[in-house]
Amino acid sequence: MAxxxxxxxxxxxxxGDGSPPMPFPQPVKVQEIRHTKIFINNEWHxxxxxxxxxxxxxxxxxxxxxVEEADKTxxxxxxxxxxxxxFFIDLDGSIKTLRYxxxxxxxxxxxxxxxxxxxxxxxxxxxxxxxxxxxxLCCGNTxxxxxxxxxxxxxxxxxxxxxEAGFPPGVVNIVPGxxxxxxxxxxxxMGIDKVAFTGSTKxxxxxxxxxxxxxxxRVTLELGGKNPCIVFADSDLQLAVEETQKGAFFNQGQCxxxxxxxFVEEQVYEEFVRRSVESAKSIVIGDPLDPRTSHGPxxxxxxxxxxxxLIDSGKKEGAKLECGGVAMEDTGLxxxxxVFSHVKDHMRIAKEEIFxxxxxxxxxKSQQEAIERANSTxxxxxxxxxxxxxxxxxxxxxxxxxxxxxxxCYNALHAQAPFGGYKMSGxxxxxxxxxxxxxxxxxxxxxxxTEAL
Numbered sequence: 097m098a099x100x101x102x103x104x105x106x107x108x109x110x111x112g113d114g115s116p117p118m119p120f121p122q123p124v125k126v127q128e129i130r131h132t133k134i135f136i137n138n139e140w141h142x143x144x145x146x147x148x149x150x151x152x153x154x155x156x157x158x159x160x161x162x163v164e165e166a167d168k169t170x171x172x173x174x175x176x177x178x179x180x181x182x183f184f185i186d187l188d189g190s191i192k193t194l195r196y197x198x199x200x201x202x203x204x205x206x207x208x209x210x211x212x213x214x215x216x217x218x219x220x221x222x223x224x225x226x227x228x229x230x231x232x233l234c235c236g237n238t239x240x241x242x243x244x245x246x247x248x249x250x251x252x253x254x255x256x257x258x259x260e261a262g263f264p265p266g267v268v269n270i271v272p273g274x275x276x277x278x279x280x281x282x283x284x285x286m287g288i289d290k291v292a293f294t295g296s297t298k299x300x301x302x303x304x305x306x307x308x309x310x311x312x313x314r315v316t317l318e319l320g321g322k323n324p325c326i327v328f329a330d331s332d333l334q335l336a337v338e339e340t341q342k343g344a345f346f347n348q349g350q351c352x353x354x355x356x357x358x359f360v361e362e363q364v365y366e367e368f369v370r371r372s373v374e375s376a377k378s379i380v381i382g383d384p385l386d387p388r389t390s391h392g393p394x395x396x397x398x399x400x401x402x403x404x405x406l407i408d409s410g411k412k413e414g415a416k417l418e419c420g421g422v423a424m425e426d427t428g429l430x431x432x433x434x435v436f437s438h439v440k441d442h443m444r445i446a447k448e449e450i451f452x453x454x455x456x457x458x459x460x461k462s463q464q465e466a467i468e469r470a471n472s473t474x475x476x477x478x479x480x481x482x483x484x485x486x487x488x489x490x491x492x493x494x495x496x497x498x499x500x501x502x503x504x505c506y507n508a509l510h511a512q513a514p515f516g517g518y519k520m521s522g523x524x525x526x527x528x529x530x531x532x533x534x535x536x537x538x539x540x541x542x543x544x545x546t547e548a549l
């Protein structure tokens with residue numbers, strides 16, 4: 097995500113869309129969380145089976161509250177991401193997404209729309225909520241949201257705002273729960289016409305299978321990624337270092353767009369590694385609610401353990417751990433951002449989606465070699481090219497098998513631009529005009545004109 101600059105007093109500059117600057121936020125306190133029930137027809141309901149599940153603050157390991165669990169039927173505290181990221185990126189991006197699709201609402205003519213249902217990811221719960229809901233509502237759908245079980249609180253709070261805003265009952269419904277129960281029920285329901293899912297490739301495959309076995313409902317999937325960045329020797333090297341590290345470490349590496357494979361031309365390889373290590377060591381790790389923090393904890397113990405296991409595999413397979421890659425000794429699920437050099441394509445850290453703060457730096461000799469190695473993966477979500485040569489930038493961008501290519505930048509996502517992947521990174525597109533087609537059906541009506549008609 098592109099982030100607005102901030103002044104010393106925390107006030108952002110212009111948003112670029114004519115809206116006024118966002119004032120410096122005040123962190124949400126735990127006691128302010130009030131919405132933990134299932135939101136259906138603008139009313140709050142308890143689980144029919146009386147079941148609840150716990151949600152934890154990953155920064156401290158302390159239980160936040162218990163949430164009603166739906167069966168077959170607040171952002172920073174919930175995810176652990178740094179507070180300023182939540183406010184200036186997630187919230188700002190959500191507002192821009194809503195404004196963009198609000199402008200489309202009266203420009204869709206002569207189309208019938210299916211009822212849309214959405215399953216949201218835990219790493220950007222508010223933003224993913226808006227990416228799904230805004231185009232669906234714009235096209236006249238009603239929606240059912242199942243937020244990720246790790247981060248249900250943001251969606252439930254939005255439910256209260258939806259009711260306060262005067263939405264008719266039943267237009268937006270929110271059912272917190274687990275994938276094998278609530279999620280599976282949505283994917284296989286005969287009365288649901290569309291499912292949009294953001295998450296792992298494995299779960300995406302299960303959703304497509306359930307859709308095929310039920311009513312052949314339409315499915316759009318935004319899944320995993322093992323995203324390559326190609327850094328040429330003629331690039332602005334410091335810019336490339338900064339942007340690739342933002343891509344690798346933003347949201348603690350818990351992004352499907354994470355810049356986890358950085359291919360650097362051999363002439364500048366050693367200097368790029370040196371600067372990357374220097375940059376990684378300057379990252380501020382701490383309390384996500386502290387405005388000075390730029391790196392928070394991982395989402396839960398399972399993900400924490402998986403990341404450390406993959407870091408260990410990298411060391412065993414011969415990559416050089418230049419810095420970081422160890423757990424913090426104090427409370428919370430913190431991992432120091434890791435930089436690996438001398439990474440080879442066959443290593444696990446080069447092939448598997450880590451979903452953690454791990455940057456892998458590879459060496460390449462020629463442009464064709466870099467393209468072939470970048471494309472040599474089952475994923476195809478995003479990529480980046482760093483060069484001062486425009487012809488090279490355009491030719492490499494065309495050759496990369498990814499749904500998004502960034503040139504001399506990273507994570508530059510906009511509500512107006514389509515987003516989605518090739519291959520095992522998913523199907524369909526979110527955002528932009530392309531997303532509207534995912535939430536509507538085309539019907540041709542032919543009328544034979546006569547004197548009576």
